[in-house]
Amino acid sequence: MEQRFTGGNEYVASAELMNAVNIAITLQKPLLVKGEPGTGKTMLAQAVADALGKRLIIWNVKSTTKAQDGLYVYDVVQRLYDSQFGGHGVDDISRYIKLGKLGEAFAAEEQVVLLIDEIDKADLEFPNDLLWELDQMEFYIPETRETVRARQRPIVIITSNAEKELPDAFLRRCVFHYIEFPDREQMERIVRVHLPDIEEALVEQALEAFYWLRGLRDIEKKPSTSELVDWLRALAAGGVDPQRITEKIPYAGVLLKKDKDLRTLARNQR
Amino acid sequence: MFASFFYLLRQRGLDVSLNEWLTLLEGMEKGLHRSTLTGFYQLCRAVLLHSESEYDRFDQVFLEFFRDVPWEGELPRELMDWLDHPTEDLRRTLEELRRRRGEDKTLEEILQMLEERLREQTEEHNGGNYWIGTQGSSVFGNSGWRPNSLRVGGESRRRAALAVAGERRFRDFRKDATLDTRQFQMAFRLLRQFSAQISDAEKVLDVEGTIRDTCDRAGLLKIRYRNPRRNAVKVLLLIDSGGSMDYYSDLCSTLFQAATKSNTFQELHTYYFHNCIYESVYRHPRMRQEDRVETEWLLKNFDGVYKVIVVGDAAMNPGELLSQQYDWKRRVPMPSGLEWLQRIRAHFPYLIWLNPEPLPAYAGFWGQTHVHLAKLFPMYPLSVEGLESGMHRLMVK
Numbered sequence: 001m002e003q004r005f006t007g008g009n010e011y012v013a014s015a016e017l018m019n020a021v022n023i024a025i026t027l028q029k030p031l032l033v034k035g036e037p038g039t040g041k042t043m044l045a046q047a048v049a050d051a052l053g054k055r056l057i058i059w060n061v062k063s064t065t066k067a068q069d070g071l072y073v074y075d076v077v078q079r080l081y082d083s084q085f086g087g088h089g090v091d092d093i094s095r096y097i098k099l100g101k102l103g104e105a106f107a108a109e110e111q112v113v114l115l116i117d118e119i120d121k122a123d124l125e126f127p128n129d130l131l132w133e134l135d136q137m138e139f140y141i142p143e144t145r146e147t148v149r150a151r152q153r154p155i156v157i158i159t160s161n162a163e164k165e166l167p168d169a170f171l172r173r174c175v176f177h178y179i180e181f182p183d184r185e186q187m188e189r190i191v192r193v194h195l196p197d198i199e200e201a202l203v204e205q206a207l208e209a210f211y212w213l214r215g216l217r218d219i220e221k222k223p224s225t226s227e228l229v230d231w232l233r234a235l236a237a238g239g240v241d242p243q244r245i246t247e248k249i250p251y252a253g254v255l256l257k258k259d260k261d262l263r264t265l266a267r268n269q270r
Numbered sequence: 271m272f273a274s275f276f277y278l279l280r281q282r283g284l285d286v287s288l289n290e291w292l293t294l295l296e297g298m299e300k301g302l303h304r305s306t307l308t309g310f311y312q313l314c315r316a317v318l319l320h321s322e323s324e325y326d327r328f329d330q331v332f333l334e335f336f337r338d339v340p341w342e343g344e345l346p347r348e349l350m351d352w353l354d355h356p357t358e359d360l361r362r363t364l365e366e367l368r369r370r371r372g373e374d375k376t377l378e379e380i381l382q383m384l385e386e387r388l389r390e391q392t393e394e395h396n397g398g399n400y401w402i403g404t405q406g407s408s409v410f411g412n413s414g415w416r417p418n419s420l421r422v423g424g425e426s427r428r429r430a431a432l433a434v435a436g437e438r439r440f441r442d443f444r445k446d447a448t449l450d451t452r453q454f455q456m457a458f459r460l461l462r463q464f465s466a467q468i469s470d471a472e473k474v475l476d477v478e479g480t481i482r483d484t485c486d487r488a489g490l491l492k493i494r495y496r497n498p499r500r501n502a503v504k505v506l507l508l509i510d511s512g513g514s515m516d517y518y519s520d521l522c523s524t525l526f527q528a529a530t531k532s533n534t535f536q537e538l539h540t541y542y543f544h545n546c547i548y549e550s551v552y553r554h555p556r557m558r559q560e561d562r563v564e565t566e567w568l569l570k571n572f573d574g575v576y577k578v579i580v581v582g583d584a585a586m587n588p589g590e591l592l593s594q595q596y597d598w599k600r601r602v603p604m605p606s607g608l609e610w611l612q613r614i615r616a617h618f619p620y621l622i623w624l625n626p627e628p629l630p631a632y633a634g635f636w637g638q639t640h641v642h643l644a645k646l647f648p649m650y651p652l653s654v655e656g657l658e659s660g661m662h663r664l665m666v667k
C-alpha cells in the first residue's frame with residue numbers, strides 16, 4: 001500500500017517537507033530533519049504519525065544517552081533482588097530484559113513512527129553506534145541469545161539542532177531535510193491552525209512586528225514560531241489595540257528571552 | 271544518464287558518494303521525482319545532501335547544469351570570438367559600471383531577451399547596455415558589471431556577473447561565510463580530545479560498573495571508580511590588534527567570544543600583538559606597557575602541547591617582518607619579526623594562522639608579507655569553514 005504524507009490538521013508543512021517525508025518513507029531510510037528551534041521539527045513526527053494513522057514512539061536523546069539504552073536494558077539489580085527473596089523465574093533472564101524505544105519500535109506488531117529527538121545531544125559516537133540497527137532493523141541480545149528483528153520497518157524521523165557534527169557514515173544513510181523558517185504567508189497559516197479565532201488585524205500587525213524584529217541584526221536569539229503564538233495569545237488576552245503593536249511591541253518579553261535582546265529592541269524602536 | 275551531473279557535483283566540491291547516487295536512481299525508479307524538474311531537484315536535495323550549508327552550493331550547481339545545457343553550442347562562433355577577445359579595452363572601473371546599472375530582470379526575461387538579441391545582433395559590442403558584449407552593463411556578456419545577469423563567454427571577472435542567477439536563499443548557511451559566535455563555537459567544539467587520564471581530576475564513582483560487578487558477586491558490594499571524561503585540549507590564542515586589523519575587530523571579537531564561551535578547553539590563554547610578534551606580546555588588546563609579557567617567557571611556559579591559533583591579516587610593511595629590530599634602551603640588535611615567527615612555528619607543532627583577508631592573487635606592497643607568511647604557516651581564512659578546517663588541522667600534527 002502506498003503511503004503518502006500530505007500534512008496534518010494541526011501541522012502546516014511546506015510542499016518540500018512533505019516531499020522529503022515521502023521520499024524517506026518510500027526509500028525506507030531515516031529522515032534527518034534540521035532547522036532553527038521552533039520550526040516544528042519534533043511536531044513533524046506527530047503529524048506524520050497522525051496523518052498515516054500510526055503509533056508514535058518517541059526516543060528523547062540526552063547528553064548521557066547511550067545507543068544501548070535504545071535497544072534494551074538488562075535489569076541486573078531486579079534480578080539480584082528477586083534471587084535474594086526467592087522469587088520465581090530468576091533463571092529466566094528474558095524477564096529482566098527491557099526493550100528500549102528502538103527495540104519497542106522493532107517489536108511492534110504494526111508499523112510505527114519512531115522519533116529520535118535531538119540526536120546531536122548525545123556523544124559523538126552515538127549515531128555511529130546505531131548504524132547497523134537502523135540499516136538492518138535488527139539487533140542481538142547476547143544475554144538471552146535472541147535477535148530482535150523489526151516486523152514492520154518503522155518510519156524513522158531524526159531531529160538535530162546541529163550542536164555537533166554528525167558522523168559522515170551516519171549522514172550518508174539518511175534522507176536530509178532542512179526546515180526553513182516559514183515565510184509570512186505560511187506563518188499566517190500556522191497561526192490560523194493554532195489560533196483559529198484570532199482577529200485579522202491583530203495577526204497582520206503582529207506579523208509585521210515579528211518579522212521586523214527577526215530582521216534586526218543584533219538580536220541573538222531570534223523569536224520563533226512558538227514564541228509568536230504565545231505572543232499572539234498574550235496580545236489577544238490583553239486586548240491590545242492592533243494599531244499600537246508595531247510601534248510599541250507590548251509584552252516583548254514573550255518574544256525575546258535575553259536581556260541583551262530586549263535592550264537591542266529598545267534601541268531600535270522607532 | 272545523469273552521470274555528468276554526478277561528476278559536476280563532485281567537481282564543485284559536494285561530497286556525493288556512489289551509494290547516495292544509487293539511492294537517487296532508486297528514488298527516480300520509484301517515481302519520487304514525479305517527472306518534474308522541481309520534484310527531481312527536491313529528491314536530489316533530500317538524498318544527496320546532508321547539511322543546509324551545502325544547499326547554496328547545490329543550488330548553484332543545479333542551475334549551472336540544467337540551465338547551461340541549452341546554451342552550449344547555440345551561440346554563433348563569431349559572437350563568442352567577440353566576447354572572448356574584445357578588440358578594445360575600455361578600462362572601466364567597477365564604479366563606472368555600477369553607475370550604469372539598469373533595473374533588475376528576472377532570469378526568464380533575460381533568457382527571452384538573449385534569444386531576441388541573438389537574432390538581431392550582427393557585430394561586436396563593447397561597453398554598451400543593450401547588446402551581448404563585453405565591459406558593459408547589459409544583462410548578458412562578460413567583463414561588465416551587472417548583478418543578476420547572464421555571463422556569455424569570457425571568464426568571471428567581477429563576482430557580480432554570475433552565469434547563474436539563482437535566488438541564493440541559502441547563502442547564509444554557507445560555511446565559508448563569516449557568521450555569529452554560535453557557529454564559531456560549534457567550530458571550536460571540534461577541538462576536543464576527551465580523555466579519562468587528566469591527572470588533576472578527581473575520580474568519580476562508576477555507577478554502572480559498580481552495579482554490574484556487585485550483582486555479578488551476588489550482591490556483595492564492589493565499588494568501582496573511573497576518571498571523568500574531560501576535554502584535554504589547551505589553547506593559546508595570539509591576536510593581531512590595531513592597524514589594518516581594525517576592519518576586522520568585530521570578527522576577531524566574535525572569535526574571541528566564541529573561544530571563551532565555548533568553555534570546553536582545559537586551558538585558554540589569549541595574548542595580543544601588533545602586526546608581527548617581536549620580543550613582547552600583551553595581555554590586553556590596548557597593549558600598554560604594564561600588560562607586557564616577554565615572548566621568551568611565553569615560549570618557556572607554554573610547551574608544544576598547546577594548540578596555537580594566530581589571528582592576523584599578515585599585512586605589514588615588509589620591513590617590519592624582515593629587518594632586524596633594535597633595542598634602543600640597551601642598544602643591541604634584536605631578532606627580526608620573521609625570526610620570532612619561525613621560532614614560534616618551530617616551538618608549537620600544533621599551530622594555525624587564521625587570516626580575515628583572502629590570499630591576494632598577486633602580491634602588492636602590503637600583500638607580500640601575507641604571501642610570504644602563508645608559505646611558512648598553515649593559513650586558513652577567518653570564516654566558519656576556515657576555522658573548521660583549521661580545527662581539524664590542529665587535531666593532527
